[in-house]
Amino acid sequence: MGIVIVGQIVIAGRIIMKLRINETKCLQGIAILFMLGLHLFNRSDIANFYDVRFYIGGVPLLTHISYIFDACVPIYLFCSGYGLYISEDSGSNMKKRMYRVLRLLIRFWIIMVLTCCVGFTLGMRDRFPGSVLNFILNACLVKSSYVGAFWFVQTYTILALLSGVIFKLIKKHSYWVVLLVSFVLYVAAFGIEYVVLGKIEIEAVRLFVNALMLLLRSQFSFVIGMILAKENMLDRSKLLSKIRNNPVLPWIFLIIVIVVRAILRHMIFAPFSAVALIILFGTYNWGKLGEKILLFFGKHSTNMWLTHMQFYMIFTPTLVFCWRNVFVIMLTLVALSLAASYVVDWVYGGVMRLVEKKGLKRRYNHSL
Numbered sequence: 001m002g003i004v005i006v007g008q009i010v011i012a013g014r015i016i017m018k019l020r021i022n023e024t025k026c027l028q029g030i031a032i033l034f035m036l037g038l039h040l041f042n043r044s045d046i047a048n049f050y051d052v053r054f055y056i057g058g059v060p061l062l063t064h065i066s067y068i069f070d071a072c073v074p075i076y077l078f079c080s081g082y083g084l085y086i087s088e089d090s091g092s093n094m095k096k097r098m099y100r101v102l103r104l105l106i107r108f109w110i111i112m113v114l115t116c117c118v119g120f121t122l123g124m125r126d127r128f129p130g131s132v133l134n135f136i137l138n139a140c141l142v143k144s145s146y147v148g149a150f151w152f153v154q155t156y157t158i159l160a161l162l163s164g165v166i167f168k169l170i171k172k173h174s175y176w177v178v179l180l181v182s183f184v185l186y187v188a189a190f191g192i193e194y195v196v197l198g199k200i201e202i203e204a205v206r207l208f209v210n211a212l213m214l215l216l217r218s219q220f221s222f223v224i225g226m227i228l229a230k231e232n233m234l235d236r237s238k239l240l241s242k243i244r245n246n247p248v249l250p251w252i253f254l255i256i257v258i259v260v261r262a263i264l265r266h267m268i269f270a271p272f273s274a275v276a277l278i279i280l281f282g283t284y285n286w287g288k289l290g291e292k293i294l295l296f297f298g299k300h301s302t303n304m305w306l307t308h309m310q311f312y313m314i315f316t317p318t319l320v321f322c323w324r325n326v327f328v329i330m331l332t333l334v335a336l337s338l339a340a341s342y343v344v345d346w347v348y349g350g351v352m353r354l355v356e357k358k359g360l361k362r363r364y365n366h367s368l
Helices: 021-041 061-089 093-123 132-139 150-171 175-198 202-232 238-245 249-263 268-279 287-297 301-315 317-321 326-367
Strands: none
Touching: 021 061, 021 268, 021 301, 061 202, 061 249, 061 268, 061 317, 093 132, 093 150, 093 301, 093 326, 132 317, 132 326, 150 175, 150 202, 150 301, 175 202, 175 268, 202 268, 238 249, 238 268, 249 268, 249 317, 287 301, 301 317, 317 326
């Protein structure tokens, strides 16, 4: 999302973890497919949504596999931290950070308005848009009551604006110290979520604490990405290089990671799964067709992230799950999300042309 989410975490002409731009886009494609798989199949009431054929220990096989899918958000955060470290190291400033965030916000506002329009048309007027205050709070990232996936826009915005501060801390201090502090804050986020958040009755306080919890939970993967950008650790290991360059070993280790995550199911382990996947498949040769498919999904990953929940949870859950076949369900959600992505891109392109035209006109008038 440019973020990894908005396609701006990769700086043209630069290398991220010795990945070409196409390889990073492939990771984004994998991550967004993971996200859709996580939200569709990582649930306890699976039998109510699709036909279950294979069980292990009384639990559907796909449920066991789906725990690895929660690596999706940490993959985005990791790549965002990596890319923003490179950006800061090459001389980024607050103006560039603000522009990066603004481009994401414009895309988000387009999706939010379209979501409200569809909801309003379908008779969900109490929710879409709801009150004027509710609309403003969602647009200003204070709330994410329209769609659950919108939470990440707030968190990424904060991380992007703080990237200069985090960069200086990593530059100044030992990465072990920074990593330890980041991990402690990461664990503390779960304490806030499970112990503190549910006891808060004042909405304003609860919104602030929830934002803090999400930030602390997200910064760990972001910091790992920044640290690895600085230290270039993964490229120092000959063993890891041999594993990554072998056509079979990454898949064997992937099975091991899936089994481990099926046992260690809590999402607190998600960042470690993400790092493992990036190590294993960051430079994997997918073949021309495989790479083309993943690049396609990587290109649309931002829009798919911010629109897929509208289909399987809000507007068309019956359509998504009506076939009861896992492959058809996944393909249906992918198709709906991609259709929405093309609409968003069309509107976004028009808005950005208008913004850039006005910007050029303003600069011209100023030069006069």
